[in-house]
Amino acid sequence: MDPLHDPAALAALADHLYARHDPNDTAQLIVDQIGSLVAGADHVSITLRRRGAHTTLAASDLVARDADRLQYALDEGPCVESTSTCHWIRSGEVGTDGRWPRWGPRARELGVGAALSLDLPRGGRPQGAINIYSDVSGGFHDRASVDLARSYAAHAAHALASARLEDELRTAIGSRHVIGMAQGILIERFGLTQDSSFDLLRRLSSMHETKVHHVAQELVRSGRLPGA
Template structure:
């Protein structure tokens, strides 16, 4: 990406690229990974970048890092429950660390990453109208290694990226719900069919056949829908 463009043009170019990446990946995890790598490429001189999506309690639901050092630094934040990424998410505000060795806001985390080649970091929330769904962060190997223009670019990019990731999350949730409903309907139909087979075999009412099926499921310690499929396939009670 060209870094000598005016900020507005640079942002527009990067937003289009990010939109293409996020909208063409099938899962949220893939989209998060694509965003992390695009961030690293867009900000010159970075050691790496990371993106985390979190639930309302700050627990990760999806995360991606471009480099092992970034992955370790991020993991330490979650293990220690402190760090710039969690603060950016909780406060819904950009957090900058000029030098991790002299910044004392998260002492345990700063000590834990002392041997990593990460000296400065910018983390900004992925904010939607309903609140922050996570945070993205960029690390540099030198103190004050991320200049103000890059910080502003990261902040401006975070909003459209957050909205696209929120849409991806909603799409994934809808697909999981759809799969679950299909599975539930399939199980219901199988149980109904197996009940009809038992009615024919034993010459009993529907209620009696269903009770027999449930009793056999408990006795055999076999899920009801699975036993129903066995009976449909010619299996015995």
């Protein structure tokens, strides 16, 4: 099946994405699939934007990671721009692209000739981007191939957002469970009420400048309160 001519093939790729439930696994699968889907995709990575900071969630190799890190450090480049504007960005020759006078020449030294960044929005806001780097200049010029990659990126954005939401919910449920266990220990040991036991955890959290969840974890693990 050729995704370029068979929409069912693209849907099949998307189905594989939705079958993953961990953000890291989903991101790695996106990297693997886009590498075989887009001609000239020699190096691929996923950038995640969180609270204005960028991080590489998955990458095909060191070149992709280094090209990403340069963008984060210099605060310029296609993925930085893509995650800020929620638009896709292409450069056929990064070394001479006037949009990124610092990143472009240094990326060319890494061996990057062309770049394509595809935005991955979450709820209409920037979530991250798929970064595709080619070793040769002039890459990603075929509009049909770019449109295919953008269609795939739309599926990838939803799959990654879904995996991140599921992970956040699992973490939240786990935190509530641990906090509940810690409250049970305090209620049994000191005769506190449910409300006062949580207030104590919250005061200790503020005193030790850590999260309530971490205070609860320590109490459940060691049987001792922080500082005791």
